[in-house]
Amino acid sequence: MLSSDLPSAIIWGAQRRVLYNDAWIPAMGHRHPQALGHSAHDVWTSVWARVALQLDVVLEKGALLLLSDSEFPVRLDREKPWAFSLSPLRGPDGEVAGILVQGQEVHLSAMEPVPSHITLGRDRRMFDQAPGFITILRGPEHIFEFVNEAFRRSFGDRGYLGRSVREVFPDLDGQGYFAWLDNVYASGERFVATGTAISLYWGSEGKATRYLDFVYEPVFDDSGVVTGIFCEGFDVTNRVEVEQALREESRTLGILRDINAAFASDLNLERIVQNLTDAGMALTGAAYGAYFANEVDAAGAHLKLYTLSGADRSAFEKLGHPRATPVFAPTFRNEGVVRSQDILSDPRYGQLAPHHGMPEGHLPVRSYLAISVVSRTGDVLGGLFFGHSEPGRFTERHEHLMVSLAAQAAVAIDNAQLYREVQVAKATLEDRVAQRTEELSQANEALRQSQKMEALGQLTGGIAHDFNNILAAILGSADLLARRLGQGRTDNSERLLNGIQVSAKRAASLTQRLLAFSRRQTLDPRPTDINALVEDLVDLINRSVGPAISVITHLAPDTGLARIDPVQLESSLLNLAINSRDAMPGGNGAISITTQVVELAGAAALQADLPAGDYILISVADTGAGISAQDIKRIFDPFFTTKPLGQGTGLGLSMVHGFVRQSGGQIDVHSREGVGTTMRLFLPRHEGEQPAQTDSQLPTHxxxxxxxxxxxxxxxxxxxxxxxxxxxxxxxxxxxxxxxxxxxxxxxxxxxxxxxxxxxxxxxxxxxxxxxxxxxxxxxxxxxxxxxxxxxxxxxxxxxxxxxxxxxxxxxxxxxxxxxxxxxxxxxx
Missing domain, CATH: 3.40.50.2300 (Response regulator)
Structure with missing residues (x-):
């Protein structure tokens, strides 16, 4: 529309917003360009009472209106009369979503009376000059009321006006066009056809098939009753034929690609020649295909049937054993293709049933293609034969395809024979490679086992150390309490009991961290607004890290929800923030918390060890000392810590890692010494809505x-x-x-x-x-x-x-x- 010289505007959507091309600018006057995108009511306020009526008819009834400027008072030129067409535009669901308005100057010499039941405006030149064919049909009999010049050029001058479609086009009977017209008139619903075949007698050409794109649009009177049908379309025969040729070419290329792939992946000679004959039959439409191998024995060179496609088992039985029986076949020549239009003209072939086209015992063919398969050295390896029971079946195009196929076949057969020779030579090499591979596999397995035992030793050692300290505190306090109670003393009992409780809670906390590391902790996952959670947590993080460290947040809008245990996520983010605080040189620096939505697919999802999909990414970055390349590989190991003795358990990051993995996410770390560290948490995005807070979640009194x-x-x-x-x-x-x-x-x-x-x-x-x-x-x-x-x-x-x-x-x-x-x-x- 934008590039059209015809003044055109689109009125779109429930707000009836106006868009238009340069040729429509005169209709906007001083309102251009501010009118672009505004509602039609605001643009045409002064004439809205009259314009709205016409727009409602098109939007509500899907009608096509052809109006004069007195009926649609949007002036493109105050000195000249204009005609306008208002056409319904339909959305993907088929409902009318907008209106295409086009205008054209009316020449007074073209004015003439028009039928009262349909509004054509005052200028038929606009339709006569249209590139597509146009006709207007009246009444249930579909009487021709108007045809433009393009219609006459497309279908010939058959004396249309005043006659019905069935009278003018009796040769359309049985092709569906009459039924489509009847249905549009009865239902008031438009009909659209694309690339539809139409068979007519086209003058001296005789009956031939062409292809049309067209639309049947019902025309309504003021009371909403269908009075006729507006038809517009184009002859798209060239396009359809090109598309069909492209589809055929694509099919051919697909077959050639498949056969190439088969040759490349399979060097079994029997399967190669079977694929050859199957592909040749698909490309040519042959009924039978065979490959004859030019094998040499003591008596000299002769052809033997190697494989046969398109025939039942009885054909093989008639021919004898496919690998050993010489058979009669056309002569194969190095220089190209032998083609027979009708094999019955050759006296060597049988003339009577049931063996027309071949000697007794062979398949009945009337036409054939025979192609030599020549090696790199120029030797005839054999030949491809394709036959059909109809004469004149094969064309020059088929010959070109078969020459290409034979060339591929020669390379593949050469390679298959060479492969057989190489197989023998490499048998001993494969044995050596297999033996060495087994040795390496055993060595790798021993290394993995050693690493697992080392990790297990570190884990159990750390657990034993922490639990022994806890148990020592519990047992010591309990023993001392029991002795004092046995002596009748109760002094300091409360302090001893408190020590037992504190130690027991330390044991519970250690167990919970180990469960988080092993991904077995009790979680309460629910849809959680991640941005809201981070905003609520910032105040606690600020108090935890102290005033010398700045906490900055960058929260992407519309981050959405993650199905996560919010309490555990808060604990994990606080843990990461405290780790960042402890890594700050001199206790000063900044912590940045950001959120965003990322899509992981293909290699990115595989690398992250996550299913493809949308994830909410939470990044906690600091300006601390960073982590060395050696330590970064171990930071998620339990009881591993770089903090001074007594300042860390080594379970914080392993707990965060276990929690995130248990929740279906992933955590990774990027760090540079002297620059800082970034921890990234990938949490699966939840597409549902956040449930309302239940009574069990609300504080109660x-x-x-x-x-x-x-x-x-x-x-x-x-x-x-x-x-x-x-x-x-x-x-x-x-x-x-x-x-x-x-x-x-x-x-x-x-x-x-x-x-x-x-x-x-x-x-x-x-x-x-x-x-x-x-x-x-x-x-x-x-x-x-x-x-x-x-x-x-x-x-x-x-x-x-x-x-x-x-x-x-x-x-x-x-x-x-x-x-x-x-x-x-x-x-x-």
Whole structure:
């Protein structure tokens, strides 16, 4: 439209925004260029009452309107009359999405009366000068009301006006055109055809097939009734024939590429010649194909049938063994192709059924192609033969294709024979290579095993060191407390008990870090707004790193959600920020936290060891001392630290790494000594919406729970079970207990109803905690369940399992947390 000399405008969308080309600028006047992109109402305010009516007809009914400037008062030239066409533009769903408006000056000499049922404007020259053929049909019989010059050039002058389509084009019967017209008139829906065949008698050419692109557009009167059909189209025969030729050429090239690939990947001679004959038949449309090998024996050179395609098994039986029986075949010549239009003209061939075209026992052919297959040295290796039961089947194009195929065949057959010779020579070499490969494989396996044992030794040594310190504190305090209580002394008892509790919590924290490293920690993943989480965390990071370090954030808009445990992510980011703080020379520097969305695909996804898709990238960069190339390979190893003795456990980064990998993401590190370090966390992007905060996530101030609630505690560890039971009883609850799943179910069925089931996940016997809870819920659907677990059993944390009436706690926990969790569960309606 932009390059057209015809004044043209597009009115688009629900706001009816106006776009136009240079030829339309006079209609805008002083409003150009500000009018571009504005609504039609704002552009044509003064005439909107009249213009809107015409636009509504096109948008609501999909009608084509042809109007004078009095009917569509958008003046392109105040001194001259104009005619306008308003055509519906349809979106991908087929609905009318906009209007194409085009205008042209009307010559007064061309003015003439027009039928009342359809508005043509006052200038038919606009249609006569159109490059495509145009006709307007009236009524259900499709009477020709108007045809332009292009229509007459395309279909001849058949005396159109006043006659129906069926009268003028009886040779269209059975081709679908009459039915399409009838349907458009009856339904009021447009019909569009692309590259559609039409067979007509074209004067001296006789009946021939051409191809058309065209549209049938219903024409409506003011009351919305279909009164006719506007038809516009183009003869696209040349385009369709070129497309068909290109498709055929593409098919041919595809076959040649496939045969080349087969030659390159397979040096088996039998498969090569089979592929040759199959490809030749596909390229030429031959019914039969054969390859004759020019083998030499004591009697001299002769041809033997090597393979045959297109025939059933009986053809092979008639010919004898394909590898040994000499057969009659056309003479192959070095210089090119032998082609027979009708083989029956050759007296050597059978003239009577059932062996027309070949001697007795051979296939019936009427025409054939025979092509020599010549080696690099000029020797005739054999020949390709393609035959068909129809005469005149093969053309010069087929000959050219077969010459190319034969040339490829010669190279492939030469290579296959050479390959056979090389195979023998390289057999001993392959044995040596295989032996050396096995030796290297064993050496690599021994090295990997050594590295695994070294890593395991470092891990167990670190665990032993930390747990021995913790156990020493617990056992020492407990022993001292027991001796004093035995002496009747209670002085400093509170301090000793506090020391035991602190050490136990250190052990729990160490266990949690190890679980994170091994990707077995209990997670609570949910859709989380990453930008909001970072913004909320910045204040805590600022307080943690101190005023000497600047914390800068660059959060990309529309980063979206990640399905992640927000508490663990906050802990991980805080951990990274503190590590950055500790790496700052002199305690001064800057930490930058950025977010963005990245797409990983192909090699990038493979390199990151992640599935292809969209990820939210969180980068934590610092201006610290950086990490050496030697240390950077080990930073995620447990208990590895570069901090001074006593200032780091060596589990922080391994915990972050384990958490990110358990969440379906990846973490990598980029660092330069003296410049700084960047840690990048790739988290899978979540395409859903962030759920509204549930009651269980909101702070509550409910009245204390009535302590008449009945609770069943199930745990196979007697001391753990005793602790939970005594704690709950002291709080006023009625508590029963069981040590395995079957006993718990028996209690549930034989006692009064329980309000809460508190159970370990890993129980002995036939039922684990999850299975026992499922069985209980089947009988008591409203039973609330609180799982306690030492690690994240997969049977508990399946997607969608945890609900407001089902929760999980990770061992170890203190009694106050247990009481708070139980009270919260019992307060649920």
């Amino acid at each position: 409910r009245a204390p729970v009535a302590h008449s609630s009945r609770i069943l505690v199930v745990d196979d560890e007697p001391i753990v079970r005793m602790t939970m039971v005594e704690t709950l009883r002291e709080a006023g609850y009625e508590v029963e207990q069981a040590e395995e799943g079957a006993g718990a179910l028996q209690l549930l069925r034989s006692s009064a109803a329980f309000d809460l089931l508190l159970t370990d996940v890993g129980l002995p016997g036939a039922l684990n905690g999850r299975q026992m809870a499922d069985a209980a819920r089947a009988q008591w659907p409203d039973l609330r369940v609180l799982f306690v677990t030492g690690f994240a059993e997969a049977s508990v944390l399946k997607g969608g399992f945890l609900t407001p009436s089902t929760a999980v706690m990770t061992k170890p926990f203190d009694t106050q947390l247990l009481l708070e969790k139980v009270a919260k569960m019992l307060q649920l309606a």
